[in-house]
Amino acid sequence: MYPSRFRYEAPHSIEEAVGLLQAGDGEAKVLAGGQSLVPLIKLRFASPELLVDINDLPGLAYHRADPDGTIRVGALCRHADLEGSALLADRQPTMAAAAPMVADPIVRNRGTLVGSLCHADPQGDWAAVVTALGGHVVAQGPGGRRTIPIGKFVNGPFQNALAYDEIAVEAVIPAPGGTPAGGYLKLERRVGDFATAGAAVAVETSGDLVTRAGIALTGVGGSTIDAAEAAQVLVGRPLGAEVIAEAADLAARAAQPKSDHRGSAKYKRHLVHTFVERILTRVGDTTERAA
Amino acid sequence: MTALDEIKIGGMGARRRRVEDNRFIRGRGNYIDDIVLPGMLHMEILRSPLAHARINSIDTSKAWDIPGVRLVLTGEMMATRNLAWMPTLSYDTQAVLATDKVRFQGQEVACVIADDPYIAKDACEAIVVDYEPLPVIVNPTQATADDAPLIRDDKENQPDNVIYDWEVGDRAGTDQAFERADLVSTIQLHYPRSHPAPLECCGSIADFDRSTSKLTVYMTTQAPHIVRAAVALIAELPEHMIRIISPDLGGGFGNKVPVYPGYVMSILASILTERPVKWIEDRTGNLISTGFGRDVYLQGEMALRRDGKILGVRMHTDADHGAFFGDAQPSKFKIGLMHSAFACYDIPTAHLTARGMYTNKAPGGVAYRCSFRVTEAMFFQERMVQAAADDLGMDQAEFRRLNFVRDDDFPHRTPFGFLTDSGQYGKCLDVGLKAVGYQDFLKQKEEAKKRGRLLGIGISTMTEPLGAGNSREYDILGIKMFDSAELRVHMTGKAILRTGAKTQGQGHETTWAQIVAHELGLPAEDVLVEEGDTDTAPFGMGTYASRSTPVAGAAVAMVSRKIRAKARKLAAHLLEVSEEDVDWELGRFYVRSAPDRGVTIQECAMAAYSNMPDGLEPGLEGNAYYDPPNLTWPFACYIATVEVDPETGVWDVLNMVAVDDCGVRINPMVVEGQIMGGLTEAYAMASMQFITFDAEGNCVGSNFMDYLLPTAWETPGYELHEVVTPCPHHPIGAKGIGECATVGGPAAFVNAVLDAIKDTGVRNIDMPLLPDRVYEAITERHDVSGAPPVKVDD
């Protein structure tokens, strides 16, 4: 496994990094955790001329909550940081559920949430989670910063909306209006395998009523699928069996799976149904008990 | 004087820590890629992207132009030296570098030797090959279709894609048994293609020294002496000028038995460049081109009497051997020891027919942790037994017990003609059933069913033939399958032991010393064990097929006994009595009539160099060649319990009980390690590990993202038990154990999952039991058979 020749730079500021990308003129690539990029390079599926390693950039390893409850995840925050996060365990159940399911423990030590969003793999877990939560990405380029909603940021399989000289600096999850609840389920054939199918569900409740809902799907389409219609039926209603079944049906219908060595299209669609139903039923049971 | 405590000196039965781990866990092993020779060049292989295509031309000019490139080899250039093709271990030929056609994806087409591997890789990409695609065959059915393209048009007398039609057993007698049957149980199975995938891939460093004409090859091989012979024959070099050194191996599992094109190319490249040439295979190269395991289809039939007695068995197998017939196995058996099936059951008659086919897939058919197709044999056996018990409506444990060979029925002639010699099959089953809580589990299962939960229990019991030879029956290309050991005891009582085997994780450096300790009373830590260098080790057939303890291990005991016999003469001399008056206890000779008067083995060793009697040859060294009288027949009973999630098809192992009887255990800890590793491979095979191909012959499973090996995360826990029935003919009573769990384990897992979903009427799901296949079986209520097809819809 011997990559093609490339240059390597490890800048110490975002401005410097952006300058290198600009000079790279589209032939440069950002290196974050390297857990998606390095495999591509060693197999020569990607042969960038320059790698701009952002691991030395200061002040990007954070994940934190603003006073209003907005959650921010910096570009160098690793999957493992999120997995062990008391903040998420306390306040953001969908992210807390997903973190230990991303890849395997070794990959989680290096890989980043922001890198995963940038990589935009239809089978990546974080894009589904951030979609269900209605998040966005903050990008910095030569002209300064801009905010890109997740639905626009991931704009195709392995495609994102960044310009060649922009760096994604953080992912942002808006503050919840009600009590956040939800979960993430996926089927993998083995730890570290990409999802055969996965479902991220994020709801906010007030009393026993759902005030906001997001459902997004992993691995069952050309890119992350926002099952907005399925989520919408939940809003304004308590989480009863009937509405859960309706949402699960709609989510399964929103999936666009293909048959491959991970399973048939029919099976994957069924998994989406099962997962959405399981998460919502569990959330429903807890809200009922709390109410 | 009190006798030595055998456990304290690390003798038989001691749970001695593996001495090799000292360097392995410190990262101080010396693997092929750790070896760096002065002036060494690097080789990379260009492989075919297509599974079947004619080669119109190969243009290497751009590769030669890259600075740092020293040599570019193609099939045409190999052909001028008569090296484009080489013999396989099964009397076939295999292309070293393709000349006329490529016959599988990943086949070697050219190679580049350069100053560093990066340059070599760049140069491989600069080679332009003009291919003309041909129709592709990916399974035996396609291979035998009327309009099938001929894969081996290079061979004379090869009109079709059939390699062999072979049979064994009693056809007429078996037909009669089926006529008498009350019931015939049938089943069709596929054991999918798998790959041993040792963590270290293959590699070699060839170093030809023009000034001495000596060729030294460091090589990842489980059988260095066989390779030396092969190189002598293929490359027409004198055998005494060839030195094969197999350094530390990062696993083998049968994958490192064959001679691969990469080795041959590195040797030729070193001869041509007069520089050492290193070839390190990458993971994809290993998975798509080197020896795979299994890929056999079975049609099985069992003739049954109403009361549960098995009257006879018929088996037909179709094996997919890929593009070249390269099975590494005793030459006279075309489908390995498939006919060892049903050895633990008392069955009067059986008949097996077998056909082998060429396909456009990688060649190999190595015994992947398996004594030559025994894994398939035992899987087919235990799936057939399970189906028969179900058809009869009998309890699966009782059906097995009813048909077992009884303890007092040895030696026993198996239905296909092997002779088994010892075992306590019923006892092993009892230990297993008790450990798993069989009756309780059956109740639990019924309870769970009422709440919509699916529990299942699966049993697999088998005895398998390990430790080829004897030399009458077993040879590879005419070379008889025996083994050897050489022991040199130095004057201070320390010793070096060398054998013709080659450890690759089995722990020989630890256990061989324990055998010496047991026989001579030398502390195990005083015995250095060395293997793998053909210039220093005695000739041997290498380590695979669980044969080392049965054969080389026996040679270690025998050579120790020779040393002891000589030491007795020295002792008599030192004690000034006649040899007949000397008795032996562990580590010490003494005068029978005056037990306090004695000399230690160490004192004898010193005398061998400083005070030998007149007429006795000095020194205390010896060697022994051991030709076993028979195979050894360990027995195992594996019982798995599982829970299946009916909504997803996901299944979890609740318990796995393993009862192994491998005779006397030299180092119980090493034995347990072998069993746990084997069970994990069994679980792998049952649950996820397989290599498949799409219709174009593209290999799906060419890296560890697609070829799934279970990690510590998935691997279930195991509960191990033992029964000991010593092998009657082995000098220390040991039987093979390296592969039992891989061989017998898969059926236990599969039987358990099928038991859990029995109410659906599903009789079979072929491995691997991936969740989607189990879900399909549950919801569609039909069998899920054959190789998992790669269904891709756009």
Ligand SMILES: Cc1cc2nc3c(=O)[nH]c(=O)nc-3n(C[C@H](O)[C@H](O)[C@H](O)COP(=O)(O)OP(=O)(O)OC[C@H]3O[C@@H](n4cnc5c(N)ncnc54)[C@H](O)[C@@H]3O)c2cc1C
């Ligand atoms: C064995 C294995 C199993 C895996 N399993 C899973 C899984 O189950 N689920 C899952 O979701 N993922 C999985 N992954 C991928 C893993 O989560 C990666 O960590 C993630 O996809 C990318 O993050 P990274 O920080 O490693 O990015 P890198 O590999 O460094 O980069 C990935 C891409 O994003 C770009 N990029 C990264 N960061 C930035 C940035 N800040 N600004 C602009 N561009 C950027 C890079 O240029 C590159 O194109 C697996 C990876 C491996 C090796």
